[in-house]
Amino acid sequence: MRFIHWLIREAVMAAGVTRAGWSAVGLAGMLAIGSGSAWAIDVKLSQEEAQKALEAGRVPMEKANTPEDVKKVLQQASLATRVGADPEKDPCGTSAILRTKRYRLEAFGRQEAAESKKQKKDVRMPEEFIRKVVDMPNMEVEVQLCGDDEYFAEGVQIALQQGSKTIKPVDVSPAERGRKNEGGNGPAYRSRFTARFAYESFDPNAKTKVIVFFPDGKMSEFEADFSKVK
Structure with a gap:
C-alpha cells in the first residue's frame, strides 16, 4: 500500500492534473516518470505523435507485473529527462527533471496501463487531457x-x-x-x-x-x- 501511495504522489507532480480532474475520470494510478528516446525537446506535437508518446509509456508498464518490475521501469525512464548530476553516482549533485510534453504524455500512458490492470479492461486518457498537454505553453x-x-x-x-x-x-x-x-x-x-x-x-x-x-x-x-x- 505504501508503494502505491508513492506512485500516486509522484504522478500528481508529473502530470499537473488536479485531484478533482482525476476523480472525474476515475484514474487513480498514474505513474510519474517520463521516458522516450532522445532527439530534442518537442515544442509542437501532432495528434499522431501524442498517441505514439502515450503508447511508449503504456507498453513497458503493461509488461510490469510486480512492484519491482514497476520500479525498474521508472528508474529506466527517469534517465531520459534528467539533466545534471546522476543521483545514483552523486546523490547531492544538483540536477533537474524536465517535464516536457512528451514526458507528461508518456506518464499518462503508464497511468493507462496501471488503471487498465486495476479495472481489468482497457482504460484510455480523455482527449481533453491529451489536448491540454499538447497545448501547454x-x-x-x-x-x-x-x-x-x-x-x-x-x-x-x-x-x-x-x-x-x-x-x-x-x-x-x-x-x-x-x-x-x-x-x-x-x-x-x-x-x-x-x-x-x-x-x-x-x-x-x-x-x-x-x-x-x-x-x-x-x-x-x-x-x-x-x-x-x-
Whole structure:
C-alpha cells in the first residue's frame, strides 16, 4: 500500500492534473516518470505523435507485473529527462527533471496501463487531457539540490543560459523545506523547487547551462544538452 501511495504522489507532480480532474475520470494510478528516446525537446506535437508518446509509456508498464518490475521501469525512464548530476553516482549533485510534453504524455500512458490492470479492461486518457498537454505553453523544470540547513534553498532563483542569451522563468515555486539526508557524507539536507519556462523563450535543440542563484550570492550550475531530451 505504501508503494502505491508513492506512485500516486509522484504522478500528481508529473502530470499537473488536479485531484478533482482525476476523480472525474476515475484514474487513480498514474505513474510519474517520463521516458522516450532522445532527439530534442518537442515544442509542437501532432495528434499522431501524442498517441505514439502515450503508447511508449503504456507498453513497458503493461509488461510490469510486480512492484519491482514497476520500479525498474521508472528508474529506466527517469534517465531520459534528467539533466545534471546522476543521483545514483552523486546523490547531492544538483540536477533537474524536465517535464516536457512528451514526458507528461508518456506518464499518462503508464497511468493507462496501471488503471487498465486495476479495472481489468482497457482504460484510455480523455482527449481533453491529451489536448491540454499538447497545448501547454511552458516546460516545467524540477530542480533537486542539497545544502547545510533545512532552509538553505529558501528564495532560490534559476535561469537558463544559451550562448549569450539568458532565459528567465515565467515563475518559480517556493523551494521545499530541506529533508535530512541519510548517511554522514556531504550536505545534511536536500530540497527541490520547480520553475516554468515558456517554450517560445528557449532553443529546444541547444546546449544549455542551468544556473541556480542563492540569496547569499552563491551559485550552482550544470550543463544540459536539450538536443538529447524529449
